[in-house]
Amino acid sequence: MQxxxxxxxxxxxxxxxxxxxxxxxxPPARAQQREITYLCWNNFAPLMDKKLAEIAVRFTKDTxxxxxxxxxxxxxxxxxxxxxxxxxxxxxxxxxxxxxPWLYEPQLVDVGDIVADLEKKxxxxxxxxxxxxxxxxxWRAVPQYHGMFVATYREDLFKKAGLKIPDTWEDLYVAGxxxxxxxxxxGIPINQNLDSISTAGPVLWSLGGMEVDRDGKxxxxxxxxxxQLVEWYKKLFRDCMEAEVLSWTNASNNESIQQGKAGWxxxxxxxxxxxxxxxxxxxxxxxxxxxPGGPNGRHETDVPRxxxxxxxxxxxxxxxxxIRYLLGRPExxxxxxxxxxxxxxxxxxxxxxxxxLKTDVKYAALRSxxxxxxxxGWPAPPSDKVQLITNSFILPIMLAKAVTGTSTKEAVAWAxxxxxxxxxx
Amino acid sequence: xxxxxxxxxxxxxxxxxxxxxxxLLDREQFLGPMFVxxxxxxxxxxxxxPFCMALYFALSNAFIGRPSHLVGLRNFINLWDSDAFRQxxxxxxxxxxxxxxxxxxxxxxxxLLLNQQLWFKRLIRGAVLLPWVIPTALSTLGWSWMxxxxxxxxxxxxxxxxxxxxxxxxxxxxxxxxxxAVVAVNVWRGLPFFAITILAGLxxxxxxxxxxxxxxxxxxxxxxxxxxxxxxxPVLAIVILFSTILTFSDFNIVYVLTHGGPxxxxxxxxxxxxxxxxxxxxxxxxxxxxxxxxPVLAFVVYAQLKxxxxxx
Numbered sequence: 001m002q003x004x005x006x007x008x009x010x011x012x013x014x015x016x017x018x019x020x021x022x023x024x025x026x027p028p029a030r031a032q033q034r035e036i037t038y039l040c041w042n043n044f045a046p047l048m049d050k051k052l053a054e055i056a057v058r059f060t061k062d063t064x065x066x067x068x069x070x071x072x073x074x075x076x077x078x079x080x081x082x083x084x085x086x087x088x089x090x091x092x093x094x095x096x097x098x099x100x101p102w103l104y105e106p107q108l109v110d111v112g113d114i115v116a117d118l119e120k121k122x123x124x125x126x127x128x129x130x131x132x133x134x135x136x137x138x139w140r141a142v143p144q145y146h147g148m149f150v151a152t153y154r155e156d157l158f159k160k161a162g163l164k165i166p167d168t169w170e171d172l173y174v175a176g177x178x179x180x181x182x183x184x185x186x187g188i189p190i191n192q193n194l195d196s197i198s199t200a201g202p203v204l205w206s207l208g209g210m211e212v213d214r215d216g217k218x219x220x221x222x223x224x225x226x227x228q229l230v231e232w233y234k235k236l237f238r239d240c241m242e243a244e245v246l247s248w249t250n251a252s253n254n255e256s257i258q259q260g261k262a263g264w265x266x267x268x269x270x271x272x273x274x275x276x277x278x279x280x281x282x283x284x285x286x287x288x289x290x291x292p293g294g295p296n297g298r299h300e301t302d303v304p305r306x307x308x309x310x311x312x313x314x315x316x317x318x319x320x321x322x323i324r325y326l327l328g329r330p331e332x333x334x335x336x337x338x339x340x341x342x343x344x345x346x347x348x349x350x351x352x353x354x355x356x357l358k359t360d361v362k363y364a365a366l367r368s369x370x371x372x373x374x375x376x377g378w379p380a381p382p383s384d385k386v387q388l389i390t391n392s393f394i395l396p397i398m399l400a401k402a403v404t405g406t407s408t409k410e411a412v413a414w415a416x417x418x419x420x421x422x423x424x425x
Numbered sequence: 426x427x428x429x430x431x432x433x434x435x436x437x438x439x440x441x442x443x444x445x446x447x448x449l450l451d452r453e454q455f456l457g458p459m460f461v462x463x464x465x466x467x468x469x470x471x472x473x474x475p476f477c478m479a480l481y482f483a484l485s486n487a488f489i490g491r492p493s494h495l496v497g498l499r500n501f502i503n504l505w506d507s508d509a510f511r512q513x514x515x516x517x518x519x520x521x522x523x524x525x526x527x528x529x530x531x532x533x534x535x536x537l538l539l540n541q542q543l544w545f546k547r548l549i550r551g552a553v554l555l556p557w558v559i560p561t562a563l564s565t566l567g568w569s570w571m572x573x574x575x576x577x578x579x580x581x582x583x584x585x586x587x588x589x590x591x592x593x594x595x596x597x598x599x600x601x602x603x604x605x606a607v608v609a610v611n612v613w614r615g616l617p618f619f620a621i622t623i624l625a626g627l628x629x630x631x632x633x634x635x636x637x638x639x640x641x642x643x644x645x646x647x648x649x650x651x652x653x654x655x656x657x658x659p660v661l662a663i664v665i666l667f668s669t670i671l672t673f674s675d676f677n678i679v680y681v682l683t684h685g686g687p688x689x690x691x692x693x694x695x696x697x698x699x700x701x702x703x704x705x706x707x708x709x710x711x712x713x714x715x716x717x718x719x720p721v722l723a724f725v726v727y728a729q730l731k732x733x734x735x736x737x
Contacts, residue, residue, distance in 0.1 A: 078703040079703045082489050082703050085489050085490040104706075106490050191684075191687060192683075192684045193684060242592070243599075244595060247595055247596065247597035247683075247686075248598075252574070384707070387705055387706075391700055391704045391705045392700070393686070397689065404599075404688075418508055418509075421507065
């Protein structure tokens with residue numbers, strides 16, 4: 001028998017191996033173990049990312065499916081997602097903020113089966129998450145948690161000046177005048193960022209106004225409610241705030257109250273959580289109350305976050321299995337929510353009074369009775385046009401124009417023209 | 426046998442692959458293209474292909490992940506209806522014009538200074554390059570803290586020196602101040618490029634020209650005006666050309682400092698393009714915004730290069 005040489009052995013085995021891969025179309029590693037990837041945002045509650053990593057390890061142990069979790073800054077998400085969609089390659093699972101499922105609708109797998117299972121266990125998905133993750137009657141992403149905008153205020157200052165906790169936006173104006181005199185102004189950004197819309201929206205809704213109507217086509221910004229909104233902002237800017245709010249970013253109001261300057265801000269509870277974690281002196285002085293209301297009720301901006309699966313993924317079933325593992329097992333979901341220290345709360349009706357709200361007395365205000373949660377652009381469906389209106393920051397620019405000298409009518413007319421152009425485009 | 430018939434005949438080389446390659450490499454018509462090909466492939470893949478894709482997107486109604494079709498120049502025409510775009514168009518010229526002019530004047534001044542006999546000359550020249558070397562996003566983040574309404578070290582210093590009234594300018598919250606801030610950071614970042622390139626030009630000017638001018642009684646201003654500046658013209662043309670293109674397409678500074686605000690007063694083509702194309706999914710319109718000035722810039726490049734060739 002002819003002896004096998006090293007060259008002969010290598011040639012034969014490589015050829016046979018390649019032939020096998022080409023015939024089956026499956027590389028050997030994949031045939032042995034399934035692997036999925038998840039592109040998640042850099043959570044504003046970093047402990048939740050840590051918990052996610054722990055859960056991912058357990059998932060692999062329990063199911064044999066390997067998972068790699070990558071993280072990305074929230075600012076970089078649009079560019080990254082666009083490149084994955086354009087190249088039809090990238091991660092299997094992606095974290096989707098607010099209206100993203102509408103933007104990427106044709107590229108996302110229908111996940112209605114998972115949502116149906118979750119709703120059986122935890123009750124219906126809350127309205128804001130449904131409005132954003134269910135696109136044209138199909139669930140394009142699975143809602144996982146949400147964080148809403150509430151009022152964060154300096155309890156000590158309110159007590160010292162004998163101020164009433166604002167129940168309406170007019171109450172805030174009354175308290176804000178005193179706060180400014182004390183050197184602790186109200187801090188609401190009026191600039192080109194989403195936090196600015198997060199406050200302007202609820203004030204507008206509480207006055208009965210809206211940007212675009214439910215049909216998604218009729219622009220309704222030119223209304224008496226908007227004029228009232230502008231007038232309210234003008235007097236608040238003049239008597240209760242400082243000009244710095246015109247330059248604020250999403251983080252500025254947090255920094256201002258944490259550093260002891262602002263007396264009242266409108267934000268998710270992150271300002272308090274970070275102050276607590278960093279042991280800042282202001283942590284003990286801060287408390288929360290619900291977003292003020294108006295003649296048309298109390299409305300709050302909500303930021304639901306979902307998980308979607310790209311259609312180009314070759315691992316749709318394992319990806320679904322991971323979502324079921326993370327959100328569908330009550331003990332795991334509970335553990336995941338608890339890790340966020342009330343920054344991210346469950347999106348299912350039966351879980352609204354979650355134990356995380358009892359971990360700190362200052363979370364008592366986060367219980368959601370009587371609150372109407374909405375995302376930007378409500379009540380219009382979050383179509384690409386409504387999202388362009390949001391992303392063009394027309395609402396805060398209108399307010400910035402008005403508080404810096406443009407007449408109310410002129411500012412509103414400008415917003416009306418810009419919105420109509422976008423809707424007609 | 427006649428002696429004259431005797432010649433030296435070298436033995437023919439055996440026809441092996443190695444020899445064939447050696448012969449090919451000796452031929453200029455083969456060697457030239459071989460050296461150019463890798464660069465050409467890179468240009469096609471990394472410049473030509475993305476450019477053609479951008480051009481296609483700009484002429485189509487492309488939306489992320491959805492089928493698209495060509496719409497001609499509609500995107501370019503419709504953009505004029507947008508107040509934000511018109512404002513951006515104006516901002517781009519104000520930003521570029523002011524920043525390039527400042528960088529030119531300050532760059533020549535700095536280069537003249539660096540050309541003097543200084544102590545620690547090498548160290549200073551190295552230090553001058555720092556703003557150019559540090560990643561822009563990182564250095565701009567530092568500037569955003571310096572202009573921050575709560576912590577502004579600029580205002581703190583101004584107030585301490587008595588040249589600003591408390592609380593000082595709202596750098597990123599008022600339209601003209603915000604434009605001043607983004608221009609200042611761009612100048613800070615781009616100045617080393619001007620200074621070092623002009624310095625290279627200065628060093629290459631023959632000393633004899635200055636000696637002759639001095640012998641003719643020319644003062645320092647006259648020497649600068651009639652010797653230095655004319656000799657620097659080709660270098661200046663190239664530096665201005667590069668800087669104009671880079672400043673027009675600036676993104677990081679505005680994105681980190683102002684996000685285009687306040688009231689769209691600092692938006693540039695790149696930042697608006699991102700807002701429309703990536704954040705809102707309208708890739709077609711986004712590409713049209715980024716390519717809007719391509720014909721103008723192409724003409725500027727052509728004119729400048731023609732000028733440089735003429736000078737040479």
